[in-house]
Amino acid sequence: MSASPEEQEQIRQQIPDIETVEAQELTRYQKTVKRNLLTALSRLKDEQNRLAEEIRSIAAKDIYAEDYFKKTFDSLLTQTASPKNLAEQYAVNKASYESQLEKLKIDLASIDNEQKNIEEMFLEYVRSVNANIAMIDKNSTISVRGRNIKMLKIQVADWESEQEHFRMKLHDYFEQVIQNGLDTIDKNENLNEFLGNVITTKRLYDDTVGIGSVKIKLYKIEAEREVPITWAEVSANSGGEGFLSAFVILTCLLSYMRRDESDLFTTGEEGKVLIMDNPFAQTNAEHLLKPLMEMAKKMNTQLICLSGLGGDSIYNRFDNIYVLKLMDSSIRSGAWRMEASHIKGEPVKRMVLSEFRVEEREQDWK
Template identity: 30%
Template sequence: MEQQYQLVQAGTQASFISSYEDEIFVDIQREKYLKDLEIQEERLKEQTVHISKELENVRKAWDDLNNFQYGKSYAEQLSKAVSADEQEIEKLSVQKKELEEKLKTLEAEWTSLEFNNRECEIILREINARKELLEKFLADDEQYQIHYRNLGDASAESMSLKEKREKAGQELENCRAEAERIKSILYEKNTLFDRTRESYRKYENAGEANLLDDSYEQMEQEYEQLLKNQKEALSSLEEMLRGKLQQLSTIEDALAEIEVDQKDYETLHYDRQELQRLKSEVSVLEAEKIKADRNLGNLRITFGKMETMLDYAAAALHNLGLTEPLEKSRILQDYDRRLKNLKSELDQLHEKEKAASRLGDICKSLVGRIQDIITVAYVPIGDFGLEEDMEAQFTKLKDSYRNARTTENQSRKACQNLYREIRRNYLGKNQCVTDILESLSTLNLDDEQIRFDIVYFYMEEFMKKRENLLKLSAFYDSQLENIARTRNQIIDQCISHAALIYDDVKLIAQSSKIRLTGKSRPVQMLRIDVPDELGSDMRGRMESYIDHSLQTMVELCKAGDGSQEKKWKDKLTALMSSRELLNQLIGTNKIPVYVYKIDLNDKNNGMKKWEDAMAQNSGGEKFVVFFTMVSTLISYIREVTRRDARANNMQESKVMIMDNPFARTSSEHLLKAVIDIAKTFNIQLICLSDLSQSSITNRFSLIYQLSIRKRMYSDRELLKVGNVQINKGGLHENERLEHVGLFQKFQQGSLWDWVDQNG
């Protein structure tokens, strides 16, 4: 399954942000956008569940894989097998090239034979015409025998040419069949090499184990069978777990039905005698329940009879003119004593009346004193009660009133100051807030005698506006959440893009290994010191950088107008460039680059910092560094492109044309390094140079001697091809350089610009 990455290209940032704004701030599309987000959230949850399951399976498989242990010699055997396969592939590649060259030679011979055949056919037609003429003038021609012999020789020569052509065609077919056979062998070796390399990478870090007699394929089959058995066992265990869970759910339902606690059920032990005792008690309780139900029925009948008798008694009282029966204390008691008690109660009531009158006078005086302080309004108050010392109570209430009045004045002044501050800060900035402030401007807040109904009207209007403000605030909160979500998506995309560049930088350095002549192991020609692992604070750095970039763009947009859109895009492109994102990802804007220096003395060979190499290396050594850098980048880009296209890497080749590359690179050890680099990356070199020493020419298979001549009576120049030197057997001059011209001018660009364009 191919991984798909969403990359944020610097040139499309402005349109990306504006697209989100259209979806967020338009009321009609907001609900649709929220629904889409909910659908995406559900999909992400499902994917999270699937990923969790797959991750669990991978962890189990990893645990099983860790149980496999191999001997120390197993990795060496795999490494030797890989090296042997590489050597075999190199040999087959050489054979393939030789066969292709031989095929080209045979095709050239076939073309030459066809041309000769056409010439022979023309000659044969001429001979036939001559034969006819000879037959006409046979009687008069004295040279008949001579012409007849010439005719026989020409016919024999024509037949021999036909036989040669048929033989060459048969050889061509044989060569083509041999080439197909070599291609199939190469494909099989390439497939075997890929499998071996994958196995080597898979078991490269495996632990030591006992050496088994089984073959690698058999162990792979056993491993697959173990994985299959494990999955089947896991599915059966999951099925058993579901059954146990269902059984447990049934038991819990039964416990809930009989109202038994789970802990009591777990500690319960089965006892047959206890069961018999409980059954006997249940029987006794059922008999008592039946008896109690019978008694309850009798009581209900008795209660009905008593209600009937009560109705008869109430009717009798009504007939006597009474509403309720006498109290028990009044039935069959001493009426004289009762009358005396009533008189004493009446005297007590008169005393209470006088006390109430005196209390009323005191209250009236207090009311007068209260009226001197505030306006009195008589309203019923249920929870207020007078104390015995009403003077002290009055003093306390007066102090409380004054304190409340002071607090009320302070609160009113604070509200006035707050209103003035709000009006000064927010008037004219929002229409809804402006309407509220304008409506409050007609309310005289300095009036201490303002009526409640006026304040209530303003409060009612204010509460309505407050609800509108809360809705507007909720809407702005949702917009801020969407903006925050968009910001997080941009940060994630920037981190993903920078991580891709980070991985590419490490892989570019790893792919710069060259097999130099005289070295037993490949030499890494380029080293880029980026952190081996990204720190946990990379997201914080990226968030800070994105926030700073957004602040910069906001200030730039506020300071300019719509005519500066190109300036905004250029600034945004600079801020979101791949180099800046990579700097924020790794936490530094300086990435040390080291290149390998090649010297006649092996002790002086080694890595040097790029700045030191540019300052201290000779011209030829600098050319080797530049050639290594260009070859590594081109080969890596070609490899990634072909890998993404699922092409065969063994068929990949490149051609590089260089103008006067040996002006400074004529040393023997540097020339060897250049040729080794070209062989490693499978690069064909076409070099234009005026140097002809053997140390240079002997390293090329085919050499053309070209010269520029000025055309007579014209300003134009001609390219003349001279001698052709062939240094390798099997090569022929099959093409000639007829003319050459400047097709397109190129301008040196930046690597980071290329990365941004091809992100």
């Protein structure tokens, strides 16, 4: 910086007139000027060093640890000998950063909008999941001892009244995913694997709505009464009663998965076939078999049951009964053939031959 006119005038007044001043006084003045100049140069050097140290101190902070900032501080350090050049270099660097910040603001705004769009998309997906869970118990009402009983009741959260609350919870969920994703990148771990583990239907629904908010009720069918029970009480049922509860849930799930809600001209209950191996070990009582068969009929599910048990309580539930026997093969030793005899139901109009093979392996008996 140059001196002001007043300062320049003060300096001129301190300079002796060489035409009238004594030589000895002039010599003393020269020494004073040299001494002041050396002092000023020393102070200037100290200030330059202090300024350089200040720049290095700022550059050493953690927030400037990336190589991105290194060139900026190096450019300032090269200009510490010239305050004017240093000020110009600082102005250039500042303008460059301000320009980049404006661009980053635009990018961040775009990212924020994109995040909002993604959150809206996932919120709609969670809403759809919530609605579909509520559809699983559809058409599960059957007649038990002359009373219409809905064997499975599923109550989910009311979406319309809780939508804004769910929106905020989903936003918090995504904020946590973003933060954990950044930590994953910092650790140089697999980001795709991380996202695949945390963004699942179960996690989305549980963190947004809460799996615990879904209320599930079934009926325990006893010999003389029907008792409503919760999902937590199902496991406490006895073998036959527990099997019936599991069958109710299975048939409802099969019906839900095969149902076509877009078909306005049918009930949406497509035909299904369920093959069960010895299901009557603990469910041969009539009060259990009847609702089991009613559920299968209601869900348009054909049951093919393999069992060694008999009796009217079982036979009376089926339209067709076959007896299957394994016979020694006369063609090859160690092999069997299956013979089937139709003992109940309408005569078979068409039979298709299927091949069955039963093998024993040594490791199976170890």
